[in-house]
Amino acid sequence: MKRFGIVAMVATALVAVMVMALALSGCGKEETTIKTPEGEVTVGEQGGEVTIKTEEGEGTYRASEKPPTEEELGVPVHPKAKYEPGEGGGTVTYQGAQGAGSYSAAFYTVDAGFDEVVSWYKGKLGEPTATVVTDVKQATWYKQEGDTTIAVFVQEQEGKVTLTISKSTAK
Numbered sequence: 001m002k003r004f005g006i007v008a009m010v011a012t013a014l015v016a017v018m019v020m021a022l023a024l025s026g027c028g029k030e031e032t033t034i035k036t037p038e039g040e041v042t043v044g045e046q047g048g049e050v051t052i053k054t055e056e057g058e059g060t061y062r063a064s065e066k067p068p069t070e071e072e073l074g075v076p077v078h079p080k081a082k083y084e085p086g087e088g089g090g091t092v093t094y095q096g097a098q099g100a101g102s103y104s105a106a107f108y109t110v111d112a113g114f115d116e117v118v119s120w121y122k123g124k125l126g127e128p129t130a131t132v133v134t135d136v137k138q139a140t141w142y143k144q145e146g147d148t149t150i151a152v153f154v155q156e157q158e159g160k161v162t163l164t165i166s167k168s169t170a171k
Contacts, residue, residue, distance in 0.1 A: 057096020068104040074150040074167040075141075076124055078117055081108035081163050101147070101170035108163040114139075114156035117163065121152060147171060 031044035042053040050061045067083035068091060070076050083089065087107035094101055110117050118128070118139045128139040141152040153164040 059094035061092045062090050067106045072104045073165045080112040081110045099171055103168040105166040110161040110163050114161050117154045
């Protein structure tokens with residue numbers, strides 16, 4: 001599987017891992033093996049970390065009540081942003097035959113208007129890569145340097161402003 005395939009597998013598995021983390025939460029180590037047409041997947045949980053092992057490699061998801069740091073995310077977080085721990089933010093690391101890397105994501109609600117948040121990020125990151133205004137307003141900054149990709153999404157829907165920041169690094 002190519003490096004992109006591993007990143008996509010880990011990112012896609014993130015949602016499944018979060019569900020498994022909730023299902024497996026508790027004391028001690030829990031491990032389950034699932035047979036799929038593509039092979040076996042072993043999911044284990046211990047101390048708030050969930051590990052997924054496949055023939056392609058291994059990934060670990062660490063959920064946290066605390067947001068990833070600005071250093072982990074690679075960009076500043078708006079000062080009026082409130083981290084939403086129940087939305088699935090956290091960090092995934094993976095190691096496989098085709099490479100290794102990490103993915104961090106954080107989801108926030110922002111107690112400020114869309115235009116204010118976009119203006120703040122323009123001052124930090126420059127003009128957005130894309131801006132969409134339909135029923136949902138969205139501004140996106142996307143930056144890739146070497147093997148690191150950072151994405152910032154500011155969105156307003158039904159009067160609620162949200163912020164999503166992610167950083168992925170492949171080696």
